[in-house]
Structures are given as structure tokens and as C-alpha cells.
Amino acid sequence: MSAKKKVLIINRRAPYGRSNARDSLDVALTCGVFELPVSLLFADDGVYQLLGEHDAQGIGQKNLSATMAALPMYDIDQLYVCEQSLKTQGLETSDLANAPTAVDQDAIQQLIKEHDVVLTF
Amino acid sequence: MGFFLWQNSWLQMIFTLIVQAAPYSHQSADTAYRFAKSLLDQGHSLHRVFFYADGVHTGSALASPPQDEPNIPERWQQLAQDHQLDLVVCIAAAVRRGVLDANESGRYSKPGHNLADGFELSGLGQLVEAIAVSDRTLTFGA
Numbered sequence: 593m594s595a596k597k598k599v600l601i602i603n604r605r606a607p608y609g610r611s612n613a614r615d616s617l618d619v620a621l622t623c624g625v626f627e628l629p630v631s632l633l634f635a636d637d638g639v640y641q642l643l644g645e646h647d648a649q650g651i652g653q654k655n656l657s658a659t660m661a662a663l664p665m666y667d668i669d670q671l672y673v674c675e676q677s678l679k680t681q682g683l684e685t686s687d688l689a690n691a692p693t694a695v696d697q698d699a700i701q702q703l704i705k706e707h708d709v710v711l712t713f
Numbered sequence: 714m715g716f717f718l719w720q721n722s723w724l725q726m727i728f729t730l731i732v733q734a735a736p737y738s739h740q741s742a743d744t745a746y747r748f749a750k751s752l753l754d755q756g757h758s759l760h761r762v763f764f765y766a767d768g769v770h771t772g773s774a775l776a777s778p779p780q781d782e783p784n785i786p787e788r789w790q791q792l793a794q795d796h797q798l799d800l801v802v803c804i805a806a807a808v809r810r811g812v813l814d815a816n817e818s819g820r821y822s823k824p825g826h827n828l829a830d831g832f833e834l835s836g837l838g839q840l841v842e843a844i845a846v847s848d849r850t851l852t853f854g855a
Contacts, residue, residue, distance in 0.1 A: 596845070599844065611766055612855060615733070615765060615766050618805070618837060619837060619840065619841075622836075622838060622840070622841050623841055626838065626841045626842070626845070628844065709850045711731070711850070711852055712852050712855045713733075713855050
């Protein structure tokens with residue numbers, strides 16, 4: 593594989609209700625397997641993906657938080673969360689698992705600029 | 714004209730497209746096709762089209778739209794034939810949605826298979842490889 597591209601994955605959907613979050617995680621883990629550096633940004637309803645200890649049993653879904661917890665094993669440790677979205681959803685960084693870095697609009701612009709590829713889910 | 718082409722060649726880029734939108738449900742399924750056609754018309758190259766999530770239905774040979782509507786799978790097939798494109802349908806997303814090739818149909822003992830000619834089932838590794846070698850990767854219909 594040629595020069596390593598830095599990949600930013602932007603997650604904007606709630607963890608359940610549609611397949612975006614699961615699809616995104618699968619892509620992130622595959623990037624990890626192929627040693628492509630990957631950062632994750634959570635924004636809009638996507639911030640809910642960062643809440644720890646989901647219990648998805650009641651809706652017959654697989655629990656995503658267990659997979660999220662495995663991210664560091666794939667060397668995925670650059671996690672960012674949109675400050676504005678957290679505020680909108682009434683959440684604090686202390687509510688979140690995986691210790692993401694809170695970023696404002698300027699920092700998000702910078703993140704997008706720093707990465708070669710941006711994928712949205 | 715020659716000068717124009719020569720000048721243009723500096724701007725030639727390798728693209729990969731990710732199509733997540735189901736055909737006939739979202740405009741972005743259509744936009745992806747027209748974007749692919751435009752970039753090829755302008756002399757760029759398309760390394761791979763990766764159909765993911767509901768986009769896997771694009772690979773169904775059984776799509777039968779009314780005659781006055783575009784046949785989205787056939788249009789991709791034609792484009793692939795004209796430009797030797799690599800149309801990859803995510804295997805995990807496809808088999809759970811009932812888009813199977815002969816191999817997978819056998820593996821799961823299903824009564825038939827419906828992956829259209831010109832499409833190929835493969836894994837997410839194909840997406841990551843495409844990202845690695847392309848100058849631009851665009852997502853349609855997340």
C-alpha cells in the first residue's frame with residue numbers, strides 16, 4: 593500500500609435506529625487492521641455513540657459500546673467530540689466513555705484540514 | 714485542443730466513491746452515478762466504487778423499475794463496461810440484505826442468487842485499499 597492517508601470519520605447519527613454507527617465502526621476497525629491512521633469525530637446525534645454501557649438488548653441489537661471499547665486495541669485513540677453538539681444534547685464530557693477530546697468549530701475545521709480523507713456516517 | 718489536454722493532465726486525479734444510499738430511495742444514489750460519469754468524461758480515473766449499507770441494493774440484477782425510470786443497476790453496469798470499472802459490493806452488508814452471488818447463495822443454502830454481472834462481492838479491505846490509493850474519496854448518501 594502506498595503512502596498512508598490520514599482518515600477522519602465523522603459520526604453524526606445516534607448509535608441505534610439506523611445502521612450508520614455500526615457501519616462506521618466496521619470501517620474504522622478495518623482501517624485499523626490495515627494500519628491506516630484514523631481519527632473519529634462525533635457530532636450531532638453521533639455524540640450518543642460515546643455514552644458508555646449501552647444496553648441494546650431490548651431492541652434486539654448488538655451492543656456497540658463493547659466494540660467501541662475495543663478501539664484502542666486497533667490503535668484508534670484519536671477521538672473527538674463536537675462541543676456544540678454536546679451542549680445541544682445536554683451532555684458533558686464526563687458523561688462519555690473513551691475519553692474524547694472536546695472540539696469547537698474552529699478545531700473541527702482544523703481536523704478536517706489535517707486529514708487526507710473524510711468519511712461521513 | 715492538444716494544449717488543453719496537456720494542461721488538463723496535470724489535474725487528473727484518482728477517485729473512489731462510496732455509495733451508501735439505496736437506489737430509488739435517495740437522490741444521492743443518482744448523484745453518485747452522475748458524479749462518476751462526469752469525472753470519467755473529464756478524464757479522471759475511478760479506482761473503485763464501493764457499495765455499502767443500503768447501497769448494496771444497487772447490485773441487484775432483479776431491480777425492475779418502470780420503463781420511464783432509469784434502471785440504476787444497468788446504468789452502473791454499462792458505465793463499468795465502458796470504463797473497466799471495479800464495482801465492489803460490501804459482502805457483509807449485502808448478504809444480510811439478500812444480495813448474493815452464486816458462491817454466497819451456496820454457502821447459505823439459498824434458492825437463488827441476484828448479484829448483477831459487473832458487480833463483485835468483497836470485504837471492507839477493498840474500501841481501505843481504495844482509500845489508500847485514491848486522491849479523493851467521496852461518500853454519497855450517509
